Amino acid sequence: MMINSTDVVAVLPFISVALGSVGLLIADLLIPAERRHVTAWLAAALLLTAAVIALSLLGSPTFEAFGGMVISDPTAFFLDTLICTIGLVTILLTLRYNQVRGILRGEFYILLALSISGMTLVTHANNLLILLLGIELLSIPLYVLCGIARPRLESEESALKYFLTGAFASGFLVYGIALTYGASGTLSLQTAPAAPNVSGDPLLLIGIGLILVGLGFKVAAVPFHLWAPDTYEGAPTTVTAFMATATKVAGFAALLRVLHGGLPGMESTWQPLVAIIAAATMIVGNLAALAQQNLKRMLAYSSIAHAGYALVGVAAHDTTSVVFYLTGYAFTTLAAFAVITAIGSSEGEEMQFLEAYSGLGRQKPLLGAVLAIAMFSLIGIPPTVGFIGKYFVFQAAVAKGLVWLAVLGVLTSAMAAYYYLRVVMVAFIREGSAAAPLPTPSAPRNLAAAISVAAVFVLGVVPALLLSMIGNGMLSTTP
Amino acid sequence: MPTPNVINGIPLWWYLLVASGLFAIGLYGVLARKNAIAMLMGVELMLNSVNLNLLAFWRYLNPTSAAGMAFAAFVFVVAAAEAAVGLALIISVYRTLHSIDPEKLDQLKL
């Protein structure tokens, strides 16, 4: 019953981020209001430490800890590393952007760190209780972060909409967990369906269905995606960047923990359901993105569409391909958002509409290049990571006999090329309207963009580097 | 697993029926009301109906392990945290908009 050192090691990234954010809370009291960037740098140092810790634990074998409540495997530690890195890049983006908009507050970074601590708990969840705790710990700070730019109405609207749908979704998640518990008498993901005469129990099936609905809201899968465009558009762009990447990764981590890491022997039950959701998500996300004139809103639909591609890998029961896809998607999207945070007036008005980007490629060739590279990777053009990621998930689908899903994925990717290329066209070919006064450059933001673009190319050229880190995926401890 | 179907003359499914009824009322509240606070109350009702479910399952199916009861305690806390953040957001919106009808929030429509 006593906690031993193996237990602590299993969730060391979580513990360090959680305790670190409590430390930030205290530090924030001591830092004078006009020196808030100190809190930001402290948070960055915290996330860097956590990322390094998680990275150093990648080689450890799979083991359960805290009496089976949590599980640690290379994939979980890799996801921890990824999430902390995304948080770090987000902080680099915020320094200039948040200062211009007057939201460079200590709370921003404390909430960000708390949200990340929830994410690093989700990646290790081996019990439905831990899963719920992690999901709530990541969601509740995010509701506040979306609304942090108050009294800007669009930010408050985004927060309220996100909160109402998020709380609604957790209602479904909790109900699903209760029914699963009722069917099996346990909250453990490993043993739940292993109990005799349980795997065909309608109570269990409804329970798992409701859990999928709850998690579907979190990753913005169709038909649970309606909150995403409004929330992504209204939230401060730095928060949107974080939500579109880290939250997506954590939501998928939860899905993988439930479907791939847990519930052994139930693949044939959930696979058709996930495949249908994946198909709907790819189609609806891409179709809706075609019509968007607002770049942030377009990226929201794009994030829905990409959730669909990752779901293809989930349906194919290939954890490694999903994690690889998410890594590539996260860095690509961060690069795109780095450009959006750069464009805007110094008074804090953002240039979200596509028109404002005309001529960007000529006036600011580097920013234009970053935007173009992000768009090419989102389409999936080699040698970017977007291509390799799509290749892996589609290959996994074909190997599992889900050929129709892979074909649908390729078709929708071709359709997506239209709206991504339109952005590149506007930025490079159209005459500059010079409507957007570009703010003074920010070194941290440039660093963030450089990291993201470097990741897009490195992972696109040498994917084996990442594959060896991700490991064999999530293995059930019970055969 | 040996499961007593009736304790004190009350079968398990009575609890499940009441809980699912409460869940449905909460669901209706979230979907039908135009007042953000009423929607929040609907969500709270959903979470609490789940607690009823959890405790009934725990008592009837697996009373020797505390898992179900512990989970219910965590659901309480999650519900309270959500209510606190939700109320704060609603107050903040009300100060700006002087309304808490989510449909009046239409800055972000196409």
Add this chain to the structure above:
Amino acid sequence: MQLASSKLRWFLAMADFVPVFILVLLSTGLALLVLLISVLFGPRRRAQNATKLMPYESGMRPIGVAQRRLPVRFYLIAVLFILFDIEVVFFYPWAAAFRALGWYGFANMLIFAALLLVGYVWLWRKGALEWESVDKS
């Protein structure tokens, strides 16, 4: 025999509720009786003076309208109260298994309380507990 015994248990279980039924009947009956008495014996003069029409507030003079707005501070304090109040839920299991957990459980609860305390200090220093002041943040 099996059927009879299960029926018997049903009745025994229902027998536990007999006091509740009696209470419901008694309280309903009493309420009706009081209403009946006031209808039968009460004075029927319809008073028109202001004092009679005033809402009864336990002898206090009512001031203002019922739908007046409360200061937002009230909600803030209420929200903070909910949060700290509900955290007590985690102390109950510890209290139930206090002896079995021993010093180990005590140490864990101290950590939990310390984390709560950090939150409390943060609120306090940020001025969330001041009734009259403006935000310091």
